[in-house]
Structures are given as structure tokens and as C-alpha cells.
Amino acid sequence: MRSALTAALATALLSLTGCAHDTKRADPPPTSPIAATSTTPTTPTTPTTTARTTTAPAGPKAPFMPAAARRQTTAGGKAFVKYYIGVLNYAGASLSTDLLDRLSTGDCEVCHVLRDFTDRMRRRGGMQVSGAWTGLRIQVLPRNDPSERNFVVHIHVHRGTEQRESTSTPQRIKAQTVYDVFALKWHAGSWRLADLYPTG
Numbered sequence: 001m002r003s004a005l006t007a008a009l010a011t012a013l014l015s016l017t018g019c020a021h022d023t024k025r026a027d028p029p030p031t032s033p034i035a036a037t038s039t040t041p042t043t044p045t046t047p048t049t050t051a052r053t054t055t056a057p058a059g060p061k062a063p064f065m066p067a068a069a070r071r072q073t074t075a076g077g078k079a080f081v082k083y084y085i086g087v088l089n090y091a092g093a094s095l096s097t098d099l100l101d102r103l104s105t106g107d108c109e110v111c112h113v114l115r116d117f118t119d120r121m122r123r124r125g126g127m128q129v130s131g132a133w134t135g136l137r138i139q140v141l142p143r144n145d146p147s148e149r150n151f152v153v154h155i156h157v158h159r160g161t162e163q164r165e166s167t168s169t170p171q172r173i174k175a176q177t178v179y180d181v182f183a184l185k186w187h188a189g190s191w192r193l194a195d196l197y198p199t200g
Helices: 003-015 074-094 098-102 109-123
Strands: 127-130 133-141 148-157 160-163 171-173 176-187 190-198
Touching: 074 098, 074 109, 074 133, 074 148, 074 176, 074 190, 098 109, 109 190
Parallel strands: none
Antiparallel strands: 127 160, 133 148, 148 176, 160 171, 176 190
């Protein structure tokens, strides 16, 4: 894949992936009315404080690879593709690239560009809201090598927003349907992504 196309695809991938998360601020605590002043002397009392328990909002959770995705079969390859789409969504929501590195081959150019793009977005305080991918249909392409599988995936992209830097204007992610090819290679006992590119 040519470098320009690879960079363009990587940019589009990050712009079109991620899970929805809540960006609302917590409501301010209610303000108690001021008590009326009394002219009758009162006995000082020790103020009572009530402990408040706050729960931090849960962040996005990394998907778990199913056992089916660990098999060197066509069905196993399909299961891996579904899992990898979940990983892309997780990377878009968390801006974490650990799983992307572990699930790609060393020579996957688009994987490297996508990782660098995501890392740069995280360092600059960017964020993404929604824009997740949903795999609708997966079709296998003929291959003679049993250690390789190529799949055409029909994907629905949900609408959302993307902000590449903390100071930049959020950009809209439009809902659409796309077709991408996931090229897999069997390496060290598991499937790895070797390439990812749009059809046509």
C-alpha cells in the first residue's frame, strides 16, 4: 500500500472508531437554605459531617479475545476480525495502542501509522465520542496459503465527534457504510493483522 493511501486510511480509521462515553459534568451539590436567625441563646453543638462516597466513571474496557479467534481456520479468522473491530473501537475510546501493537504483524504499515496517530492524539489531549464500528457481514476471499486469510467486511460506522487536540474544534463523524479488506497472517500461534484497506 502506498504511503499516502496508508496515512489517509489510518486517519480515517481513527476518525471512524471509538466507543461512546459520557462527557457531562457532575451536577453541583444542592444549596441548603440559610436558617432563620433566632434571638434565643442556643447551646453550641459539634457540626456533623456526612461522608460522601463518589464513584469514578468507568472507562472503556478492552475487549476479550474469544477462543474461536485463536484457531487457524476460516471461522477463526472471522472471529478474529470481529474481535479486532472491537479493539479498534476500544483504541478510539481510550486512545490506548497496546492491543493494536500486539495484534499486528511487524510489517503492517497501516498498523504503525494508526498507532502513531492515536498516540499523538492522546499526547495532545484529543478525544473521540462515539463513531464506533459495527461489523455487519464478513466474506472470505480465496487464498491458497493456509497461514493467510483475507476478508471483506461490511461495516456500519456510527456517527460521533472527534477532537484531535484539546484546543481544536470537534469534527463530526458521519454515519455511513464502508467495505474494508482485513488481511490476516497466522504468526506464533495466533492471527495477526497484516493490512487493512478499503475495497475498490
